[in-house]
Amino acid sequence: MEKKNVYDILKERGFIQQVTHEEEVRELLGREPVTFYIGFDPTADSLHVGHFLQMMVMAHMQRAGHKPIALLGGGTTMVGDPSGRTDMRKMLTLEEIQSNAEKFKVQFEKFIDFNDGKAIMDNNANWLLKLNYVDFLREIGVHFSVNRMLTAECYKNRMEKGLTFIEFNYMLMQAYDFLELYRRYGCRLQLGGDDQWSNIIAGADLIRRVESEPAYGMTFTLLTTSDGKKMGKSQAGAVWLDPNKTSPYDFYQYWRNVDDADVEKCLALLTFLPMEEVRRLGSLPGNEINEAKKVLAFEVTKLVHGEEEAVKAREAAEALFGGGGNLDMVPSTEIDKQQLGDGMNVIDLAVLTGLVPSKGEGRRLITQGGLTINDAKVDSIDRIITLDDFKDGALMMKKGKKTYHRVVIK
RNA sequence: GGGGAAAUUCCCGAGUGGCCAAAGGGGGCAGACUGUAAAUCUGUUGUCUCAGACUUCGGUGGUUCGAAUCCACCUUUCCCCA
Numbered sequence: 001m002e003k004k005n006v007y008d009i010l011k012e013r014g015f016i017q018q019v020t021h022e023e024e025v026r027e028l029l030g031r032e033p034v035t036f037y038i039g040f041d042p043t044a045d046s047l048h049v050g051h052f053l054q055m056m057v058m059a060h061m062q063r064a065g066h067k068p069i070a071l072l073g074g075g076t077t078m079v080g081d082p083s084g085r086t087d088m089r090k091m092l093t094l095e096e097i098q099s100n101a102e103k104f105k106v107q108f109e110k111f112i113d114f115n116d117g118k119a120i121m122d123n124n125a126n127w128l129l130k131l132n133y134v135d136f137l138r139e140i141g142v143h144f145s146v147n148r149m150l151t152a153e154c155y156k157n158r159m160e161k162g163l164t165f166i167e168f169n170y171m172l173m174q175a176y177d178f179l180e181l182y183r184r185y186g187c188r189l190q191l192g193g194d195d196q197w198s199n200i201i202a203g204a205d206l207i208r209r210v211e212s213e214p215a216y217g218m219t220f221t222l223l224t225t226s227d228g229k230k231m232g233k234s235q236a237g238a239v240w241l242d243p244n245k246t247s248p249y250d251f252y253q254y255w256r257n258v259d260d261a262d263v264e265k266c267l268a269l270l271t272f273l274p275m276e277e278v279r280r281l282g283s284l285p286g287n288e289i290n291e292a293k294k295v296l297a298f299e300v301t302k303l304v305h306g307e308e309e310a311v312k313a314r315e316a317a318e319a320l321f322g323g324g325g326n327l328d329m330v331p332s333t334e335i336d337k338q339q340l341g342d343g344m345n346v347i348d349l350a351v352l353t354g355l356v357p358s359k360g361e362g363r364r365l366i367t368q369g370g371l372t373i374n375d376a377k378v379d380s381i382d383r384i385i386t387l388d389d390f391k392d393g394a395l396m397m398k399k400g401k402k403t404y405h406r407v408v409i410k
Numbered sequence: 411g412g413g414g415a416a417a418u419u420c421c422c423g424a425g426u427g428g429c430c431a432a433a434g435g436g437g438g439c440a441g442a443c444u445g446u447a448a449a450u451c452u453g454u455u456g457u458c459u460c461a462g463a464c465u466u467c468g469g470u471g472g473u474u475c476g477a478a479u480c481c482a483c484c485u486u487u488c489c490c491c492a
Contacts, residue, residue, distance in 0.1 A: 257446060259447060293447085317446080358458090359457085360456080360458075363460085364439080364440075364454065369440075
């Protein structure tokens with residue numbers, strides 16, 4: 001069987017949103033190994049699921065024999081990308097950015113194979129930070145029409161709310177990155193989320209002007225739910241790839257609970273399952289779609305945290321929602337006997353475990369009948385927890401229908 | 411540089427001296443219904459030793475018995491003019 005063009009794979013799985021030169025890009029990708037890049041601005045101390053989608057693209061591309069460049073935005077983050085934002089980005093210090101970049105670096109290495117030059121990692125701080133202002137303006141600035149920039153989609157809503165000059169420059173920096181990567185590594189394709197479209201075409205145009213060489217760009221769908229909201233946001237904030245920020249159990253549960261309407265899309269974008277299987281799972285009727293969600297949760301957790309963690313997360317979920325099984329991975333808190341004393345108020349215990357953020361909320365929860373201890377509803381805010389409530393040294397608290405927390409006597 | 415407007419609780423946005431922990435919406439949380447889904451309906455949504463007390467309305471200082479509301483200065487943002 002002839003090898004499938006990676007462009008068609010990405011298209012079929014629903015990644016592709018916009019392409020600068022559709023036919024040319026497709027042909028190029030089918031013809032020769034292409035060096036391409038995706039930029040990641042280290043604005044936080046961990047990658048999140050949005051980044052994960054980009055890494056899936058890199059992985060698909062790498063499998064097809066192309067060479068990814070993971071570009072850390074150590075330089076661009078100093079400026080801040082205004083795209084898709086209504087307010088100004090918080091300014092980060094150089095130290096914060098560098099520390100974040102180090103964390104990103106470690107995470108990249110889990111997803112992309114950098115051995116034997118199969119992929120490249122670089123940081124635009126290496127060239128952006130030492131740029132000379134006037135030289136930059138003369139070499140790069142001349143190629144940008146302010147009139148045109150102002151019409152760019154990414155500045156539209158900022159034209160109403162305000163846009164500072166520093167952010168306005170972001171596009172030039174990113175365009176320059178592309179040029180720099182072209183010069184250093186022969187990179188002629190930039191990929192990114194759809195909110196990066198303006199920045200990407202700016203870079204491709206720059207290479208065409210300055211180097212008179214073809215350069216291309218392509219954007220991917222952003223992870224949104226069927227009703228257009230950003231995905232990867234849970235009540236606790238973003239869903240992080242760092243297990244210390246989002247535990248594998250919570251990560252698993254996030255995907256286990258996606259809307260019916262989003263299951264197929266997520267399977268296509270975030271797993272490597274063959275498309276026939278994705279379509280089959282996505283079209284399961286009614287209740288059966290839960291099987292698809294289990295597959296989704298397991299597969300994504302496996303990719304991000306490894307098979308062992310994924311199995312544990314699945315077991316924990318099955319134990320809680322099905323009964324029996326291994327409870328090791330369920331979020332839990334250890335408490336010693338002294339702390340418990342002669343008895344401890346439920347609310348205090350709930351706050352201690354972090355199940356509720358404050359006593360007020362704990363009271364509210366109990367009053368509304370939302371707290372369960374060992375499958376029995378707590379009906380009084382004065383309920384005292386004693387050693388008798390622990391079975392084999394453990395007690396199970398449940399908030400609402402699906403937030404479990406184990407308390408273990410140590 | 412000159413003139414005008416604004417900054418409110420997670421977000422948007424009311425509130426112009428006591429009735430304001432602050433309308434309304436969104437979001438969150440919980441209950442009912444379900445399939446660990448969606449939609450819908452209901453309740454709830456600053457903290458605490460919850461009767462009551464305490465902290466909050468960009469910052470600092472004032473006026474007042476009493477301020478989110480008035481005054482001064484500062485910070486930030488937007489708009490108009492140059």
